[in-house]
Amino acid sequence: DMWSLGVIVFILLVGYMPFSGSSERQQIAAIRAGKYTWRKDRWKNVSAVGSEFVQKLLVVDPGVRLTAEQALQHPWIANRKAVTEGKRMSFDQSMADAICAFAQESQFRRAVMQLMAWSLTAEERAEVRDAFLELDKEHTGSVSLLSLQHMLEERFHVPEGEAGKVFQALDGNHDGTINYSEFLAAMVASRIQIHDNLLRATFRRFDTNEDGFINPEDLKQVLGDGLPMQNIMHQLDKNSDGKISMDEFMTYLRNAGGEDEVEAVGKIIDREIQNAPDTTEFLPSCSPITLRKRDQFRNLCERFKARVGSRREPCSREPSKEAPDVS
Secondary structure, three states: OHHHHHHHHHHHHHOOOOOOOOOHHHHHHHHHHOOOOOOHHHHOOOOHHHHHHHHHHOOOOOOOOOOHHHHHHOHHHHOHHHHHHOOOOOOOHHHHHHHHHHHHOOHHHHHHHHHHHOOOOHHHHHOOHHHHHHHOOOOOOOEEHHHHHHHHHHHHOOOHHHHHHHHHHHOOOOOOEEOHHHHHHHHEOOOEOOOHHHHHHHHHHHOOOOOOOEOHHHHHHHHOOOOOHHHHHHHHOOOOOOOEOHHHHHHHHHOOOOOOHHHHHHHHHHHHHHHOHHHHHHOOOOOHHHOOHHHHHHHHHHHHHHHHHHHOOOOOOOOOOOOOOOO
16 A cells, blocks of 8 residues: 555654644544645755655545555665665774674673664664665665675674674574664664663563563563573662662663673772782782672772872872973
8 A cells, every 4th residue: 555655654754643633533634635744844854856755655546646666666766776875884893893792792681772772763763774774785674694794794804603693693583684673772872872761761661560660570571481580680680679670770771791790890809919919918818719709899999098098198288399290
């Protein structure tokens, strides 16, 4: 139905419904009359040929409306390949890094990002649209494994095996292709800014019973049984009350690494103790192995702070006349 196609293209191009009214009756009347709302501020960013395509589809008289064959021959469709090929390359190094980093994330975080992609505004999607079109070499609306591998290997020298893993991570529904929403999920937090409204909208998608919390049943209902729910709850439920609050959810997603804070601190402490033996003067006399990592970190900070404080000169000391070292 070409009328329906016109409505869909209208919404995709400008992000609002074409027919409106203060009541359902008025809206139906506007549809029957073909009187759509034309906001100049939205359509100014759409090409004249694109606007004409929509207008010729939203015609009440089917004898005047574009047929399927005429629509395929319209310049906006027929010349789309030449338009995209004439643009500069949009898929850059930062995007290649983003999708490679996405492949390294946990399965749960990737699932959350895919849900988050559905809450993006039209403006946020537009930020990376040209890059997706550049990957879509066959102009099918999705990206094949061959296209992604060619891009990553030829332009960014990503090893063949890693390119395959990246594709498997992005292909969330395992249909052998990467669609636009799956690509958007990889761009979230790297090229598309994660803001509070986006986080809240994603939280509400998980909060199926709308009680302001996410419980294991919510996770199972949204994500299915394929993820380790107990581990997910352990990562997000910081106060161990059996449910995930909005603050806990937002904190988890803002933590780009997704690693438990104590484990991350522990790794830093282990590395610093190994690489800097002289730091043992800041640690207690007992063996560091007998201390929990959190206690090591706290003890190290307190002793270091005390040591620095004891060396600090009184505030009343006159400033040195020597030129400061700004190297």
